[in-house]
Amino acid sequence: xxxxxxxxxxxxxxxxxxxxxxxxxxxxxxxxxxxxxxxxxxxxxxxxxxxxxxxxxxxxxxxxxxxxxxxxxxxxxxxxxxxxxxxxxxxxxxxxxxxxxxxxxxxxxxxxxxxxxxxxxxxxxxxxxxxxxxxxxxxxxxxxxxxxxxxxxxxxxxxxxxxxxxxxxxxxxxxxxxxxxxxxxxxxxxxxxxxxxxxxxxxxxxxxxxxxxxxxxxxxxxxxxxxxxxxxxxxxxxxxxxxxxxxxxxxxxxxxxxxxxxxxxxxxxxxxxxxxxxxxxxxxxxxxxxxxxxxxxxxxxxxxxxxxxxxxxxxxxxxxxxxxxx
Numbered sequence: 024x025x026x027x028x029x030x031x032x033x034x035x036x037x038x039x040x041x042x043x044x045x046x047x048x049x050x051x052x053x054x055x056x057x058x059x060x061x062x063x064x065x066x067x068x069x070x071x072x073x074x075x076x077x078x079x080x081x082x083x084x085x086x087x088x089x090x091x092x093x094x095x096x097x098x099x100x101x102x103x104x105x106x107x108x109x110x111x112x113x114x115x116x117x118x119x120x121x122x123x124x125x126x127x128x129x130x131x132x133x134x135x136x137x138x139x140x141x142x143x144x145x146x147x148x149x150x151x152x153x154x155x156x157x158x159x160x161x162x163x164x165x166x167x168x169x170x171x172x173x174x175x176x177x178x179x180x181x182x183x184x185x186x187x188x189x190x191x192x193x194x195x196x197x198x199x200x201x202x203x204x205x206x207x208x209x210x211x212x213x214x215x216x217x218x219x220x221x222x223x224x225x226x227x228x229x230x231x232x233x234x235x236x237x238x239x240x241x242x243x244x245x246x247x248x249x250x251x252x253x254x255x256x257x258x259x260x261x262x263x264x265x266x267x268x269x270x271x272x273x274x275x276x277x278x279x280x281x282x283x284x285x286x287x288x289x290x291x292x293x294x295x296x297x298x299x300x301x302x303x304x305x306x307x308x309x310x311x312x313x314x315x316x317x318x319x320x321x322x323x324x325x326x327x328x329x330x331x332x333x334x335x336x337x338x339x340x341x342x343x344x345x346x347x348x349x
Contacts, residue, residue: 025349026122027329030084032072035330035337038121043086046119046126048099053106053129055113059142060120061090061149061177062345064266067333079117088120088347090149091127092141102129110135112148112304114294121329123349130297133304138312146318146344147181151307152300153263153290154181158189160288161236161261165190168230170237170249173266174211175202177344180319181307182238183211188315191236194229196222196249198339205342209317223248234258243269250285258283319343 024045027038048054066087068074078085091113095106112135113127135144157178163169169186173179174195186193187210195211197203203214213229215222227233233254239246242265250260250273262271262285273285293300310316321342324332326349335341 024123025326026086027088027326027347028084028086029070032070032075032083035067035070035333038070038087038329038333040327040329043122045124046122048097048102048126050099050101051129052099052126053095053102053113053132054097055091055093055111055125055127056096057091057120057123057125057349058093059091059145060088060122060125060347060349061145062329062332062336062347063089064264064336067336070333077117081118086119086121088122088125089115089117090145091115091120091125092135092145092148093125095132096124098129106132110137110141112144114149121326121347123326133301133308135308136312139308142320142323142346142348143311143318144308145346146177146320147307147311147316148304149290149294150178150344151181151316152293152303153178154185155303155306156290156293157182157238157261157263157288158185160286161238161259163189163191163236167191167235168194168233168254170194170196170226170230170234170252171211172196172217172237172239172241172245172249174214175205175342176240177319178240178263179238180205180209180343181316183209184316187211192230194226194234196226196245202342205319209319217245217248223252227252237261238263239271240264241267242271243267246271247273250283253281253283256282259286260284261286261288263288320346322346323348325349 069077175197195206234252237260
């Protein structure tokens with residue numbers, strides 16, 4: 024089978040297509056013929072060698088890729104053969120997804136109905152659960168004024184829509200006309216370009232004075248500028264990444280002095296509870312099937328162009344979800 028293999032850490036062109044033996048499922052596993060695989064920002068860092076821990080101790084060469092959708096083609100010894108031929112979402116153990124066939128733990132399988140395409144299901148999969156988890160962590164309620172940084176990304180595009188459904192006023196921040204236009208199509212209440220001078224004043228004015236909740240996947244200077252917008256007494260900022268490469272720095276006395284809160288958020292607790300994760304994913308799939316949530320796939324690349332997919336993500340040139348299509 025064909026797969027994208029990383030032989031050494033480095034720039035995107037170190038991802039190269041190759042013919043490799045097809046994996047065989049062991050007990051408790053199934054093989055999935057991959058129809059689409061999601062590309063994560065973390066995988067670009069793993070490829071570059073800056074987040075080697077994401078490989079789970081595996082030695083190079085490796086095949087990256089965690090989130091896949093496709094058809095079950097084989098089950099491991101003692102497995103449920105009725106699964107063969109079913110449409111599913113699934114997670115690898117962290118590696119093996121950038122391939123025509125991937126082996127996944129059977130416990131990660133989530134059925135995908137005929138009312139939604141497999142690529143669209145991947146776009147909603149882990150990041151849909153992330154968006155729902157973030158809204159819960161921030162205790163968002165109707166009427167809250169919410170700022171979403173990097174709102175045109177894979178998580179942001181879903182956050183904007185789910186926040187709208189929750190009755191929040193959404194200020195969506197991104198860079199460039201293309202991304203702002205997309206956020207307008209997703210019915211964000213206000214859009215701001217955070218690369219332009221005065222963007223914080225524009226966000227404050229749009230929110231009517233201050234921001235109740237900030238969702239921050241950027242960190243650094245943008246995260247800090249957003250922190251300054253929080254409503255004293257009730258404001259809360261949820262940090263769930265640092266795509267800028269620089270963490271947000273806030274001193275404890277600043278939190279005390281303004282009576283605001285900061286929360287770190289990781290998806291680990293969600294995925295450590297398989298039944299809960301399956302519930303969240305099923306909810307977003309059902310919303311999309313009913314036409315009440317739009318999965319945004321900004322870019323689709325064939326396997327042999329995995330390097331281009333990574334380069335686009337690193338250049339901040341993507342919107343929504345980026346997929347590889349075997």
